[in-house]
Every structure is written in C-alpha cells, then in structure tokens.
Amino acid sequence: xxIQQIGPENLERVMLLETALFPTDSWSEKSMGSELAASDGxxxxxxxxxxxxxxxxxxxxxxxxxxxxxxxxxxESQGKGIGRALMxxxxxxxxxxxxxAVMLEVRADNPTAIGLYMxxxxxxxxxxxRYYQPxxxxxxxxxxxxKQPIVLGIESTCDETGVGxxxxxxxxxxxxxxxxxxxxxxxxxxxEVAARAHLEAxxxxxxxxxxxxxxxxxxxxxxxxxxxxxxxxxxxxxxxAAKGLALAHDKPLYAVNHLVGHVGADVLERGxxxxxxxxxxxSGGHTSLLLVRDLLSDVVxxxxxxxxxxxxxxxxxxxxxxLPYPGGPEIDMxxxxxxxxxxxxxxxxxxxxxMEKHRYDFSxxxxxxxxxxxxxxxxxxxxxxNKADIAASFREAVVDVxxxxxxxxxQEFGLMRLLxxxxxxxxxxxxxxxxxxxAEQGIELRIPRFxxxxxxxxxxxxxxxxxxxxxxxxSGLGFGAESTLDIRQIQTP
Amino acid sequence: MLLAIDTSAGTSAAVLDGxxxxxxxxFEDPFGHAENIGMxxxxxxxxxxxxxxxxxxxxxxxxxxxxxxxxxxxxxGLGFATARxxxxxxxxxxxxxxxxxxxxxxxxxxxxxxxxxxxxxxxxSVATSDPWVMNPVELENFDDHRRITQSCNAELVGRFAxxxxxxxxxxxxxxxxxxxxxxxxxxxxxxxxx
Numbered sequence: 302x303x304i305q306q307i308g309p310e311n312l313e314r315v316m317l318l319e320t321a322l323f324p325t326d327s328w329s330e331k332s333m334g335s336e337l338a339a340s341d342g343x344x345x346x347x348x349x350x351x352x353x354x355x356x357x358x359x360x361x362x363x364x365x366x367x368x369x370x371x372x373x374x375x376x377e378s379q380g381k382g383i384g385r386a387l388m389x390x391x392x393x394x395x396x397x398x399x400x401x402a403v404m405l406e407v408r409a410d411n412p413t414a415i416g417l418y419m420x421x422x423x424x425x426x427x428x429x430x431r432y433y434q435p436x437x438x439x440x441x442x443x444x445x446x447x448k449q450p451i452v453l454g455i456e457s458t459c460d461e462t463g464v465g466x467x468x469x470x471x472x473x474x475x476x477x478x479x480x481x482x483x484x485x486x487x488x489x490x491x492x493e494v495a496a497r498a499h500l501e502a503x504x505x506x507x508x509x510x511x512x513x514x515x516x517x518x519x520x521x522x523x524x525x526x527x528x529x530x531x532x533x534x535x536x537x538x539x540x541x542a543a544k545g546l547a548l549a550h551d552k553p554l555y556a557v558n559h560l561v562g563h564v565g566a567d568v569l570e571r572g573x574x575x576x577x578x579x580x581x582x583x584s585g586g587h588t589s590l591l592l593v594r595d596l597l598s599d600v601v602x603x604x605x606x607x608x609x610x611x612x613x614x615x616x617x618x619x620x621x622x623x624l625p626y627p628g629g630p631e632i633d634m635x636x637x638x639x640x641x642x643x644x645x646x647x648x649x650x651x652x653x654x655x656m657e658k659h660r661y662d663f664s665x666x667x668x669x670x671x672x673x674x675x676x677x678x679x680x681x682x683x684x685x686x687n688k689a690d691i692a693a694s695f696r697e698a699v700v701d702v703x704x705x706x707x708x709x710x711x712q713e714f715g716l717m718r719l720l721x722x723x724x725x726x727x728x729x730x731x732x733x734x735x736x737x738x739x740a741e742q743g744i745e746l747r748i749p750r751f752x753x754x755x756x757x758x759x760x761x762x763x764x765x766x767x768x769x770x771x772x773x774x775x776s777g778l779g780f781g782a783e784s785t786l787d788i789r790q791i792q793t794p
Numbered sequence: 795m796l797l798a799i800d801t802s803a804g805t806s807a808a809v810l811d812g813x814x815x816x817x818x819x820x821f822e823d824p825f826g827h828a829e830n831i832g833m834x835x836x837x838x839x840x841x842x843x844x845x846x847x848x849x850x851x852x853x854x855x856x857x858x859x860x861x862x863x864x865x866x867x868x869x870x871g872l873g874f875a876t877a878r879x880x881x882x883x884x885x886x887x888x889x890x891x892x893x894x895x896x897x898x899x900x901x902x903x904x905x906x907x908x909x910x911x912x913x914x915x916x917x918x919s920v921a922t923s924d925p926w927v928m929n930p931v932e933l934e935n936f937d938d939h940r941r942i943t944q945s946c947n948a949e950l951v952g953r954f955a956x957x958x959x960x961x962x963x964x965x966x967x968x969x970x971x972x973x974x975x976x977x978x979x980x981x982x983x984x985x986x987x988x
Contacts, residue, residue, distance in 0.1 A: 493861070493976040500865045500970060504872050518877045534862045537828040541866040544832035545873025548839070549846045554832075778832030 302383060304390050307346040307355060309337045314352045322373045326433055336370060343394050347387055353378040356387040360398045363572035365471060367395035369405035372414075384417055392421065396447050397770050399470030399572060403447065406432065409439040418443050450522040450769040453510070453546070454762025455503075457539030458531025458559045459586050460484060460495045462502035464510035465759025466521070467766050472569045474513035475752060475759040478502035485626040489616055490585065496534035503542045510758065523775065524552050525765025527559040528793050529786030531586065536782035544778065553775035555765040556793040558786055559756075561600055563722035564593055565767060566753040566760035575747070577716050579603075581707040583731075584723035584756070585612030585627070588703070590661045590710055591788065593720075596764070597771055602788040603710055604661025607650070611699055612725045614665035618672050618695050622688050632692045633729050639693030641730075646671050646698040651705065661706055668698055700731045704738055711744050720747045724755040768792055795842075797835070797849045797874065798952030801867030802859030802887045802904070803945035805830040809842035809849075810952040817841035818949050827866035834948075835870065849878060853955035855946055856884040857971045858912040858925060859904060864970060872968060883955045883965035887946035888925055890954040892916040901939035903928065904946070912973060915939060927973045 307315070312334050319327045328336070337344050341361055347354035354374035360367040369391060374383045395403045405423065407414050423443040432440035449469025456463035460481055466474040480498030484490050511518065526543035529536060540556075547554040563582050567574045580591040588606035593599070609617065612629060619628025624635065649664030650656070672695050679686045711719055719739055725731060726748060739746040753760060773792065780793045795816075798808045805827045806820040817838040821830035839846060854871035857864045875882035888902045895902075896919045903911040906927055913928040914921055915936070933941075958965050 491976055496862065496865060497970070497972070497976065500869055500872075503869055504876050507873070507876050534865070537862060537866045538869045540828045541831055541869030542873035545835070545870035545875075546877045548832060548835050548870075549874040549877030551846060778836060779829050781826070781829040 302353075302381075302386070303348045304345055304386060305348065307337065307344050307352070309334055311346060311352060311355075312337055315346070315355050318352070318355065318373055318375050321376070325436055328371070342370065343391070345387060345390055347374070347378075347383045349378060354383045354387055356391055358391040358394055360395065360400055365399060365401045365469070365572065367398065367400040367403045369403060384414075385421075388417065388421055392445070392447075396449070399449060399568065399770065401447055401449055401469065401471075403445045405443050406440040407443060408433055409441050415441065421445065450766055451516065451520055452523045452525055452762045452766040452769060453518070453521045454525040454758045454760070454765050455539045455543050456527050456559070456562070456756055456758045456761045457499045457503075457535050458527050458529070459535060459756055460490045460498070461756040462499045462506050463756060463758030463761070464506045465757055465762040466510050466514040466516065467569065467759060467762040469766055469770065470568045470572050470763065472759055473516070474510040475757055476506045476510035476513055477752070477757055478506045481627060488620050488626050489613070490532075492532045492534050495532060496538055499535055499538035503538060507542070518546065519550055521550070521552060523555060523765055523769050525555040525557050525761050525768075527562060527761045528556040528780055529559060529783030531559055531782075531784060533782045533784045536784065540780070540782055553769075554778070555768050555773075556776040556780040557761055557764045557768070558788065558791050559761070560587060560589060560591070560788055561596065561791050562760040562764045564591065564600070564720060565596055565764040566722060566749050566757070567720060567747060568763050568767065569753055569759055570749040571747075574720070575718060575745070578718040578720050578747075579707060579710045579714065579716055580720040580722060581703060582723045583611045583703060583721070583725035585616065585725075586610050587723060588663045588665070589788070590707060592710070592714060592716070596767055597773065597791055600788050600791060604659065604663065604706070606663040606665060607659065608664050608666035609669065611663070611665055611703060612723070614669050614699060615725070617669050621669075621673055621676060622691065629725060629728055632696055635689050636693035636696045636730065639687065639689030639691070641693040641697035643687065643690035644675060644694040646694055648698055648702040648705070651702060661710055663702065663706065665699065668695065696728070696730050700728070700734050703731065704734055708738055708742055708744065712742070717743055718745045718747070722749065722754050726754040727751055795844055795848050796851050796853055796952055796955060797838070797871075798853040798948040798955065799831075799835065799867045799871040800855035800887065800946055800948040800951045801827045801831065801863050802855045802857055803947070805834050805863075805867065806948035807834040807838045808948040808952045809838045809844060810956060813953075813956060815949055815952070816844070820947055824863065827863040831866050831870045835874070846874070846878060849874075849880065851875075851881045851883060851955070853883045853885055853951050853965075854968060855887045855890065855948070855951045856968065857887055858906065858973050859887060859946075860907065861970060861972070868968070868970060882968045883958065884968035885951045885954045885958075885965060886914075886925065886971055887951065888912065888914040889921065890946050890950040891942050891944060892921070893919050893954050893957055894950050895940070895942050899939045900942055901936045902942045904943075906973070925971065925973060
C-alpha cells in the first residue's frame with residue numbers, strides 16, 4: 302500500500318468510492334473536482350494496485366488552522382489501518398504547513414471513525430445537532446492541538462543585530478539593533494565597526510526579543526543562526542552567541558543561509574511561502590535573483606551582481622551628490638522632485654552581447670561611474686547640476702534593470718510570482734514600478750512588510766522553524782562563518 | 795561552578811569548582827574560533843561531568859587580543875550567561891597572565907600585530923599601569939621588569955575570576971577591551987574622469 306498526492310485526474314475513482322461509502326450525503330462530482338484542484342487543499346490517496354482510500358486537508362494560508370475535509374476507505378480495504386495511515390499523512394502535512402490545530406467533523410453514529418480520531422489525540426469540542434441530512438445524525442466537532450516548535454533566530458551578517466522568535470510560522474518577536482548610524486561617517490558599512498557593534502548589542506537584543514515574546518529561553522525548542530553569506534567578523538559574533546545559547550539549554554542548533562532566510566520571511570507574513578517563485582533580493586550587500594521551488598531543498602541562483610550591490614550603488618551615488626549615508630532613503634527623497642528621464646543612464650548588462658553571458662546578472666559599477674562623469678562634466682563646464690534630476694534618473698536606471706530582469710525570469714520560467722526582499726525594497730520607486738509592471742504582466746507580486754524585508758532575526762528563526770517542522774537534523778557544533786556561502790547550502794550540516 | 799571561556803589566542807574553555815580545575819580544553823587553530831567554540835564548551839562540561847544548569851557564573855577573556863577571534867568566545871560566554879540567567883565576568887587577559895606569574899615587577903605583553911604589542915605592568919600581580927599598545931622600541935624602558943610573553947587561556951581566565959571574587963575586584967565590564975579604534979578613516983569621493 303502506497304500513499305501519494307492525488308488530483309483531478311483521480312476524480313472518477315474517488316467518486317466511485319465516495320458514492321459507495323456515503324450513499325445519502327456524498328459530495329457532488331463537481332465539488333469533489335474543485336476540491337481536488339484547490340490550491341489550499343492537499344488530497345492524498347492510498348493505492349493498493351488501485352485507489353482504495355482518499356483523504357483531504359484544507360489549510361487557508363495565515364489561518365494557522367487545518368481542516369480534515371474528507372476521508373474514506375473502500376469497504377473491502379477497511380480494518381487494515383489505511384484510514385490511520387491517511388490521517389497520519391494529513392497531520393504531518395498540517396504540521397509542516399504551520400497549523401496549530403486541526404479540526405474535523407464526524408458522524409456521531411460512526412464509532413470506528415471517532416475511535417480512530419481519539420486515538421490520534423483529537424478531542425470533541427462541540428456537537429452540531431442533526432448536521433447530517435437527510436439522516437438527521439449529529440456531527441461531533443473534534444480538534445487536535447499541534448504544538449509548533451518555538452525557534453530563536455540570530456542574524457548578524459552585516460550591520461543589523463537581529464534576534465527573532467517564532468512559533469512555527471507565527472512571529473512572536475523581532476528585536477533589532479542597527480549599527481547603521483555608526484557607519485554613516487564612513488559612507489558605508491565598515492566590517493570592524495559592525496562586528497564591534499554586534500558584540501555590544503547581542504545581549505540586549507536577546508533580552509528584548511525574549512521580553513517581546515514573553516517567553517523564557519528554556520521554552521525555546523531550537524536555535525537558528527545565519528552563518529553566511531556576510532561579513533566574516535560579524536557572522537562570527539552571531540555564531541558564537543548561538544552556540545553559547547544552544548549549549549546552555551542543550552537545544553538543537555541550525556546554521557542557515559541568510560539569503561534563503563529572506564525568502565522564508567514571507568511565511569511570517571502569510572503563513573506560507575507560495576512556491577515555486579522567482580525571488581529578487583536587493584540590499585546593500587546583495588543583489589540576487591533566485592528561482593525557489595522548495596525553500597528547504599531547491600533554491601537556484603539565476604544571477605547576481607558582478608560588482609556593486611544595488612544598495613551599495615545608492616550609497617556611493619548619494620555620496621557623490623553630497624548626500625549622507627545610507628543613500629537609499631536620501632536619493633528616494635530627492636528624486637521625488639526630479640525627472641527620471643532627464644538623463645539616460647546606462648542599464649548594466651542589458652546589451653545583447655552581455656545578455657548571452659549574464660542574462661540574470663546585474664552590474665551597477667558602470668552606472669555609478671556614469672553618474673560621476675555626468676556630475677564632473679557639468680561642474681567642469683560651470684553648469685549647475687540638477688541633483689533631483691540626477692537622483693531620479695539614477696534611481697530609474699536601477700529600478701528598471703532590476704525589474705526587467707526579474708520579470709524576464711518570471712516569464713522565461715513560466716512562474717508568475719515574484720517575491721521581493723532586502724533593504725532596497727524600501728525604495729518607493731521600486732515598489733511602484735514593481736506593482737505596475739507585475740500587474741501588467743499578470744504576475745503575483747509579494748513584498749513582506751518592511752521589517753521583515755530588511756535583515757532581521759525573525760526570518761532566520763522562521764527558516765530554522767521550517768527545518769524543524771520538516772524533521773531535518775540539527776547542524777553539528779563545528780560549523781563556522783561562511784562569508785561566500787553558496788545559495789544551495791540552505792542549511793550547513 | 796564557573797565556566798571560563800577564552801579565545802584570545804586559540805579557543806579554550808574550562809570548568810572550575812572554586813580553585814579546583816575540573817576540566818580544560820584548548821584548540822590551537824588561530825582562525826578556527828567560530829568552528830571550535832561549541833566543541834570547546836561542550837567538552838569541558840562533559841569532562842567535568844556537570845550539566846549547563848549547574849554552572850553558576852561565566853568568565854570571559856575580554857582581551858586585548860586579535861578581536862575577530864576574541865569576540866567569538868565573548869559572544870558565546872554572554873550567550874550562555876544570558877540563557878542561564880547567571881552572572882558574566884569580564885577578565886582582562888593580561889591580568890590573568892600576571893596572576894599566573896605573581897612575583898615582583900612584571901611586564902605582560904601580547905602580540906598586537908602590525909609590529910606592536912599589547913602591554914601592561916604589574917607589581918606582585920597588581921597592575922601598575924593601564925593596558926596600552928606598545929611600540930617594541932619601548933621595551934628597553936622596562937629592563938627592570940620580568941617580561942611575560944605567553945598567551946592566555948580559559949584556565950587562567952577562570953583562575954583570575956575566582957581570585958577577583960575572593961578579593962572583591964569588579965569584573966562586571968564584559969565589553970571587549972579595544973585599545974585601537976576601528977581601522978578606517980572617512981573617505982572622500984574619488985574622481986573618475988581626468
């Protein structure tokens with residue numbers, strides 16, 4: 302006997318069983334067909350040369366609740382534990398989806414089924430009188446609590462010290478300490494300054510997160526830490542702290558990929574990450590275009606920046622225009638009054654010859670130089686430069702190339718879904734253009750709220766929780782900081 | 795029961811019960827702090843036969859020492875102490891070396907890279923100067939001091955914490971002892987066209 306997922310192609314056989322099993326109140330073929338095709342449903346079948354049992358679960362994303370929709374085993378195959386096997390599969394799925402409870406209804410005159418559910422831990426919480434018609438039989442409402450793992454995540458890849466706490470897919474705390482102000486006088490993130498700030502911030506940020514979540518560390522089920530990619534000295538502070546925490550309470554420890562964490566942040570927003578998806582991560586340290594088919598096992602790097610990250614380009618251009626660090630918000634503000642078409646700045650790696658080799662890669666170094674040349678030339682000619690126009694034109698060039706390549710990827714891979722992440726997502730123009738272009742192309746755009754887009758501990762905790770919920774083994778104690786960690790290394794063993 | 799951690803040179807941990815050293819671990823790799831810190835702590839707990847819950851305080855070496863590695867042990871110690879809600883004590887590693895070499899006037903130095911030394915002077919283990927970054931040409935001014943050049947480890951950090959507790963010394967500062975500012979100066983935009 303084998304259990305596997307079923308769909309509309311199994312409709313005929315399912316209906317045969319359904320009408321035989323539930324002669325008076327079976328589902329219509331039409332409703333069964335739409336259930337089998339529903340995106341929030343999960344239907345499985347038990348096969349013993351042919352389909353002998355079926356069951357379905359419905360989980361509305363963000364509800365933290367799953368419903369057992371139906372379960373049936375052919376009369377000849379009953380009493381062999383097939384019903385139990387189907388239920389266990391559905392419950393495992395509910396757990397992996399982050400549900401905190403599973404509900405079901407059962408006919409009060411079906412002691413076998415009630416016995417099965419009780420043995421699985423379901424408890425009766427209510428009765429609906431005469432629910433099953435025309436028989437006039439009561440429905441018992443039963444409920445199973447699922448304890449989702451509480452995971453504490455530590456983020457220290459760059460200039461943000463983050464400690465987040467989640468329970469399953471639910472956000473409990475997201476404490477953050479940023480050393481951005483300390484970097485402003487240098488015009489960019491200085492690794493030693495960042496690392497020093499992490500050590501100073503780690504204890505207060507931990508305390509803050511625990512207070513926010515209202516829990517004690519002993520209640521945490523696992524610790525997760527981003528071990529790369531990022532600044533080595535900064536990463537090491539987070540790793541040291543995570544190992545200390547884990548050993549202090551003998552908790553399993555998961556070393557996770559920071560970039561995949563950005564993708565996973567969306568589970569906290571919606572209760573799940575809709576997959577597969579194209580993901581565009583843009584920050585001061587990264588500009589990466591990803592194809593994500595499975596958060597825990599199948600993330601492909603389609604392209605990334607070959608020189609400066611997009612956020613870095615904003616910082617450097619801001620400095621050129623005499624604006625303070627960080628440059629993104631400053632340029633965004635200034636650009637509001639400018640004409641984005643005033644100067645046609647180059648779009649890196651979009652010429653046909655570049656597209657052959659760097660289809661999904663980015664380059665912002667040439668753009669930054671073009672802005673510098675433009676400013677210098679104007680100054681040499683004694684012209685007054687219009688900073689607002691330059692800011693708007695520069696921003697347009699960055700946004701244009703980012704979204705053109707991201708949307709190309711969606712179309713070429715036939716995945717009409719785009720997830721944005723990283724600090725640059727705060728950019729007003731990027732959001733505007735993304736919203737407009739995705740709508741035009743029929744692409745579903747997802748942008749987690751800002752504090753889940755920038756570097757944060759909650760996303761690391763969320764990815765850790767996904768690993769725990771999927772039953773993955775913890776990492777060993779011996780992992781180190783991997784400043785250039787490969788995107789395919791979602792968890793370091 | 796005290797857990798001591800020091801990553802000023804290699805990666806080391808120790809468990810002390812009062813003056814008695816119950817266990818000690820040392821990993822030499824000067825670049826393997828992040829990798830080894832977990833094993834170092836786990837080993838000493840196992841060897842001493844104590845659980846994390848039996849540890850009542852943590853002592854951490856706060857340098858001066860190469861900071862990238864130093865911070866790993868400090869972060870682990872602070873994490874452990876926060877997790878168990880127990881006290882953390884910060885030990886200046888030069889002081890721990892002075893305590894281990896008690897007699898007379900001594901000068902403790904430790905490689906500060908860039909042809910400089912971290913240094914502090916002591917008389918019978920009591921500091922007679924603040925720690926500073928020394929140019930080796932200054933060494934001749936300390937001919938009357940016995941010079942100590944060994945590196946620190948968790949046992950010495952732990953012993954200093956025990957000594958400090960007995961002598962009422964304040965070790966509540968658990969920040970890294972930085973004797974240099976971060977290696978940067980604000981940069982000006984560069985010209986790109988000639």
